[in-house]
Amino acid sequence: MLFRSLVAFAAIVGAFGQTTNTNAAISDIVSNLDVAVHHAIPTISFRRKTHGDPPLLKVTLQANHTATDGTVGTQVNNLIASFNSATAALAGTAVSSGSTTDRPTNDDVSIVFSDVMQQVASGLSGLTDTVVPTFTAMISRLDPAVAATTNQLNTTLPGAVILVHRMMLDAQQFLVREGAWPQTLAALGF
Ligand SMILES: *[C@@H]1O[C@H](CO)[C@@H](O)[C@H](O)[C@H]1NC(C)=O
Numbered sequence: 001m002l003f004r005s006l007v008a009f010a011a012i013v014g015a016f017g018q019t020t021n022t023n024a025a026i027s028d029i030v031s032n033l034d035v036a037v038h039h040a041i042p043t044i045s046f047r048r049k050t051h052g053d054p055p056l057l058k059v060t061l062q063a064n065h066t067a068t069d070g071t072v073g074t075q076v077n078n079l080i081a082s083f084n085s086a087t088a089a090l091a092g093t094a095v096s097s098g099s100t101t102d103r104p105t106n107d108d109v110s111i112v113f114s115d116v117m118q119q120v121a122s123g124l125s126g127l128t129d130t131v132v133p134t135f136t137a138m139i140s141r142l143d144p145a146v147a148a149t150t151n152q153l154n155t156t157l158p159g160a161v162i163l164v165h166r167m168m169l170d171a172q173q174f175l176v177r178e179g180a181w182p183q184t185l186a187a188l189g190f
C-alpha cells in the first residue's frame, strides 16, 4: 500500500516534469544495507588491522577454518535478503532530483554504497570452492541481488553509480577474479 502510493506520488511528480529531493530516504536505505553488510561480511572473511602493531586477526569463520557451505551459506542468504530489501525500498522511493549541496548529497550516498560494494568485493575474495565447495554457486545467487540494488540505486538517484564505478576501479578486480559476478560488474559499468 505504502509502496503503491509512493509509486503514484512518483508518477504525479513525473507528470509535472519535476522531481523532489529524496536523498534522505535513499541514504537511510543505503546506510541500513551498509550496516547489514558490515555485520555479515566480517563473519565470513577475516580483517587485518591496517594500522598499528601487531596486525590483529579477527577470529572468524575463514580465519578459524570453520568456513563451510553451511556457515558461509547462512551469511550469503542474509546478504541476499538485505540486498533484496534495499532494492524494494529504493523502488518504492520517488526518483530523487538529488543535491550536490544539501546533506546527504549525491556523493554522500554514492560513498556509502561504494563501501557496501568494497565490503562485498574484498570480503568474499579469500574464499574458493576448495574451502567452500558451493561458493561459486552461492555467489551466482548473490550476483543478481547485488546487481538489482545497484541498478535500482542508479534509477532512484540517477547517476549515483558513476561515482561508485570510479571508487570501484581497484576493488572490481576481486569480482573479476571470483568469476561469478557478471551482472554486478555490468551494473557498475565494468
Ligand atoms: C569460528 O568463528 C566463528 C565466528 O566468529 C565462531 O562463531 C565460531 O565459534 C568459531 N569456531 C571456532 C572453532 O573457534
Ligand SMILES: *[C@@H]1O[C@H](CO)[C@@H](O)[C@H](O)[C@H]1NC(C)=O
Pocket: 154, 158, 159, 160, 161, 162, 165, 186, 187, 188, 189
Ligand atoms: C547510471 O545512470 C547514469 C545517468 O542516469 C547513466 O549515464 C549510466 O549509464 C548509468 N549506469 C552506470 C553503470 O553508471
